[in-house]
Amino acid sequence: MAAPKPSDGENRSTRLDDTPPWDQYEGPEPSTSGSSTLHVRSRAGSSDIEDGDGSRGTLPVWLRESSKSFHFRWVPYPLRHFARAVAAWTKGPDPPQRQRISPFFPAIQEAPVKLIAKYLPRPIQKAGLLGCFLFCWLLTFSLVLHHSASAGSIEGYGKPQQIWCGASYWSGGNSCGLNGNRCRPFDNANFPFRCPANCKAVHVLNPHAVGTQEINYKPFVIGGPEEDDSGNSTTDTIYRADSFLCQAAIHAGVVSNQRGGCGVAKLAGEHTNFPSTYRNGIQSISFDASFPKSFTFVSGLSSDCIKDLRWPLLAVTVIFTTILSISTASTAVFFPCVFTMLFFHVGLVSDPPTNTDYASLSSLIIGRFLPAAFVAAVFYRYSVKPQQKDLQGAFMERTVLWLGGAWVGSLNNYTFDFIPIQRLTPSDLRAQPGARLALVIIVVLLFSIALGQVYYLRLEGRLPKYLGIYAIMVTFLIVCVIIPSLNLRIHHYFLALLLLPGTRVQTRPSLLYQGILVGLFINGTARWGFDSILQTAAALRGDGQLGSLLPHVNATVATARSITFSWRNPPMDRGYDGLSILVNDVERYRWYYGEGEKEHTFERRHEYEKEYFRFGYMSGSGAADFTKAGVWESTGEWREGEEGASL
Numbered sequence: 001m002a003a004p005k006p007s008d009g010e011n012r013s014t015r016l017d018d019t020p021p022w023d024q025y026e027g028p029e030p031s032t033s034g035s036s037t038l039h040v041r042s043r044a045g046s047s048d049i050e051d052g053d054g055s056r057g058t059l060p061v062w063l064r065e066s067s068k069s070f071h072f073r074w075v076p077y078p079l080r081h082f083a084r085a086v087a088a089w090t091k092g093p094d095p096p097q098r099q100r101i102s103p104f105f106p107a108i109q110e111a112p113v114k115l116i117a118k119y120l121p122r123p124i125q126k127a128g129l130l131g132c133f134l135f136c137w138l139l140t141f142s143l144v145l146h147h148s149a150s151a152g153s154i155e156g157y158g159k160p161q162q163i164w165c166g167a168s169y170w171s172g173g174n175s176c177g178l179n180g181n182r183c184r185p186f187d188n189a190n191f192p193f194r195c196p197a198n199c200k201a202v203h204v205l206n207p208h209a210v211g212t213q214e215i216n217y218k219p220f221v222i223g224g225p226e227e228d229d230s231g232n233s234t235t236d237t238i239y240r241a242d243s244f245l246c247q248a249a250i251h252a253g254v255v256s257n258q259r260g261g262c263g264v265a266k267l268a269g270e271h272t273n274f275p276s277t278y279r280n281g282i283q284s285i286s287f288d289a290s291f292p293k294s295f296t297f298v299s300g301l302s303s304d305c306i307k308d309l310r311w312p313l314l315a316v317t318v319i320f321t322t323i324l325s326i327s328t329a330s331t332a333v334f335f336p337c338v339f340t341m342l343f344f345h346v347g348l349v350s351d352p353p354t355n356t357d358y359a360s361l362s363s364l365i366i367g368r369f370l371p372a373a374f375v376a377a378v379f380y381r382y383s384v385k386p387q388q389k390d391l392q393g394a395f396m397e398r399t400v401l402w403l404g405g406a407w408v409g410s411l412n413n414y415t416f417d418f419i420p421i422q423r424l425t426p427s428d429l430r431a432q433p434g435a436r437l438a439l440v441i442i443v444v445l446l447f448s449i450a451l452g453q454v455y456y457l458r459l460e461g462r463l464p465k466y467l468g469i470y471a472i473m474v475t476f477l478i479v480c481v482i483i484p485s486l487n488l489r490i491h492h493y494f495l496a497l498l499l500l501p502g503t504r505v506q507t508r509p510s511l512l513y514q515g516i517l518v519g520l521f522i523n524g525t526a527r528w529g530f531d532s533i534l535q536t537a538a539a540l541r542g543d544g545q546l547g548s549l550l551p552h553v554n555a556t557v558a559t560a561r562s563i564t565f566s567w568r569n570p571p572m573d574r575g576y577d578g579l580s581i582l583v584n585d586v587e588r589y590r591w592y593y594g595e596g597e598k599e600h601t602f603e604r605r606h607e608y609e610k611e612y613f614r615f616g617y618m619s620g621s622g623a624a625d626f627t628k629a630g631v632w633e634s635t636g637e638w639r640e641g642e643e644g645a646s647l
Contacts, residue, residue: 089458096461099505106393112327113395130333137320137341144316145348148309149358152262155302160192160262163245164354165199168220169267170242170293172208172543172647174580174587174616174623179292183241186293187269195246196352197260197308200281201413202244205422206544207431209585209646210285211612212629217422217432219247221284223274223294238271239284241293242585251282254297262305264298272609289584290606310349317345318407325399331380331388338403339376342410342519343369347526351413365526372525375493379500379518386504387514401508402515409519412492413527424490425540446499449513456505469501486534492524494533545645548624549574553615560636561607566599570617578618582626583611590618608634614646 075083103109120126153159169183170176176183200219207214210222222240239248245265246255255261257280271294276286321338328334347353347365391398408415419442420434429435457463480488496517503514549571556564570576570593578592581600589600604611610633616626625645632638 087464090463090467092458092461092463094461097459099456099460099507101391101394101397101506101508101511103392103394103397109326109396110393113329116327130328130337133320133324134337137317140316140320141313141344144309144313145358148306148313148349150306152303152305154192154262154264154305157190157192157264157301160194160264160303160305162194162196162357165196165202165244165246166220167193167245168242169245169295170240172242172585173626174582176587178587178590180586183293185267186241187267189267190298191265191267192262193245193249193265194262194305195249195255195260195308197256197258197310198413199244199246199260200250200257201417202247203422205428206542207647209614209626209629210287211289211585212631212641213285214646215285217420219282220244221247221251221282222287223271224248224251224277224279224284226275226277236268236296238268238274238294238296240271240274240287240291241267241295243284245295247282248295249297251277251279251284252297253280256307257281259311260308262301262303264301265295266298268294268296270294272606289610289612291584292586313345313349317341317349321403321407322399325403326395329392329395331385331391334388334398335380335384336376338406339373339518339522340369342406342522343372343526346410346523350411351523351527353527368525368529371530372522375497375521375525376518379521383500383504383514384518387506387510389506391506397508398511401511405512405515406519406522409516410522412520412523423540425487427540427544449509450502452509453502453505453513456507456510457502460505462504466502473498480534483534486536487540489531489533489535489540491528491531491533492520493530494524496521496524543647545625545647548645549576549617550625550627550645551579551615551617553627555613555630555638555640557632557636557638561604562601563604563632563638564599564601565613565615567615568598569593575619576617576624577620580616580618580623580626582614582616585612585614592618604632610634614641 116126116129120129170180171183180186202219203217204215204220205217207216208220209215221243223238223243225237237252239252246260249255249261249263249265250257254263270290270292272290274285274287274291274294276284278284321341324337325334344365347368348358348361352361353364388398388402420432420438421442422428422432424439429439454463457466477488480486500514500517500521503510503517551567551570553565553567556566565581567579570579572593578590580587581589583589583602583605588602591598591600602611602613610631612629612631614626614629617624626647628641628644628646630639630641
């Protein structure tokens with residue numbers, strides 16, 4: 001029996017049978033003129049109903065939303081509507097738009113690859129060519145490196161000893177012991193040495209006291225020759241013993257910052273008045289008092305010392321990696337070979353760890369390469385391979401952008417040396433001039449780059465997946481930050497781990513970004529290894545201040561030639577049992593609990609010369625922080641030091 005048709009007087013009905021979710025429903029076909037059926041339209045921005053007579057009403061919420069969305073009815077509807085719109089936007093266009101590089105002059109860029117394919121068509125032939133190519137690089141690299149590692153000899157002094165850029169004769173604080181006895185001899189000794197290149201870039205990373213001065217984020221060279229108005233030296237070139245030896249040699253013109261070199265340091269005993277001069281790109285530090293140990297450099301040497309050959313080796317590796325990049329279409333060949341060549345170049349040549357011989361250095365770099373290669377395999381699987389898939393005809397562009405970026409990141413001790421940020425720690429950012437502004441600029445730059453990458457990931461329909469990945473990363477970082485007693489430190493390699501997933505898309509900017517990040521990972525792991533991203537305060541502090549309790553000392557000037565200091569018992573409940581007194585940055589007196597009166601009188605060591613005094617508690621044979629220096633003027637006046645600690 002046929003169902004009766006509704007009459008005009010009956011209630012109008014709504015068609016809801018088997019309709020798709022509201023955000024996909026486009027509405028029924030338009031009704032014919034005079035139809036009495038009520039139509040529901042769910043297009044974006046429309047939630048009204050239209051009657052047959054043209055009047056409009058509001059569609060109930062339960063009709064406007066899908067069943068899943070209605071579970072969140074406690075959320076205000078406008079907010080739910082906005083969230084659904086954002087979710088729909090992140091999915092990108094349908095179908096997704098795969099990004100491809102349209103190469104410039106593809107025939108020229110493909111010429112080397114096609115030439116090899118023409119004359120060596122079989123895979124075994126190509127594998128043999130690759131093996132010969134890598135052997136040639138290894139042989140050339142090894143021969144030049146071996147020649148560079150040969151220190152040569154200095155006539156009359158023998159083979160020089162390889163030292164690192166921060167080597168010095170003297171340790172800070174009271175590390176050299178009472179009267180500097182642990183750092184003897186003070187005079188009549190020679191030391192032939194060999195410095196690597198780029199030592200001028202080494203800075204002290206914690207405040208170091210020189211008299212009343214605090215030196216930080218600068219080269220550490222105290223003294224040098226006095227100069228007249230025309231710049232000519234008027235005195236011998238004498239440096240305080242705690243100066244960095246290689247930087248002093250650069251300042252004196254004995255070795256070159258670009259190529260390193262050899263020299264002979266000669267101990268000169270006690271010296272007074274170390275001037276500040278600017279020579280060869282280094283501003284030395286002044287010190288207007290005496291110091292028991294100093295050194296100068298022997299002139300007129302005859303040697304066959306080998307210079308640091310990092311620049312010829314750089315040319316060798318750059319040439320080989322460039323030839324490889326433009327001659328292969330296989331990412332499986334390109335990436336592992338380039339990664340390996342760059343890793344060993346950084347670890348052994350351009351930014352090696354501090355080691356005195358190449359045998360121990362090679363052992364260290366090989367040990368770091370194995371875990372780095374495993375991480376590189378993950379890079380290849382999830383970032384490099386998808387990005388360079390079907391990169392046809394753009395091999396020279398890959399060479400310029402990806403390989404060039406990888407070299408920029410790998411050589412960041414040169415390329416990013418101008419950025420005034422030594423370590424990403426709160427204390428360094430507060431203390432280093434220009435660090436906070438530089439960090440703001442870097443963050444803004446990274447944010448703008450991230451927006452571009454988000455745009456391309458959305459076009460490819462990958463944005464929701466990557467938003468989930470980065471949400472997990474951000475959560476992990478937040479957890480690391482709130483862990484008590486540990487501090488989060490972002491290393492080179494960890495920065496690459498965070499940002500590399502977002503470089504998957506095949507665009508020219510992504511090629512450049514990915515190359516730079518891979519280079520930063522190589523430099524970080526080859527130079528420093530996989531250092532922990534969570535470090536204790538002591539590990540971050542290094543040779544910095546301990547934040548310990550400082551003694552309060554009273555000074556009584558008896559005459560212009562003597563001064564007496566007195567103090568209270570050290571707080572033994574805090575672990576302190578003694579007091580150390582530095583005079584002109586050298587420990588001259590120690591007192592321990594129960595050893596006589598809590599006072600001591602000093603006689604002026606040199607007439608008409610000021611002296612600097614600093615005081616610190618002792619715990620056994622180790623010293624805590626010292627006070628800032630008070631000054632006993634040559635006139636006999638005592639000037640109290642400023643508040644705060646020093647090293």
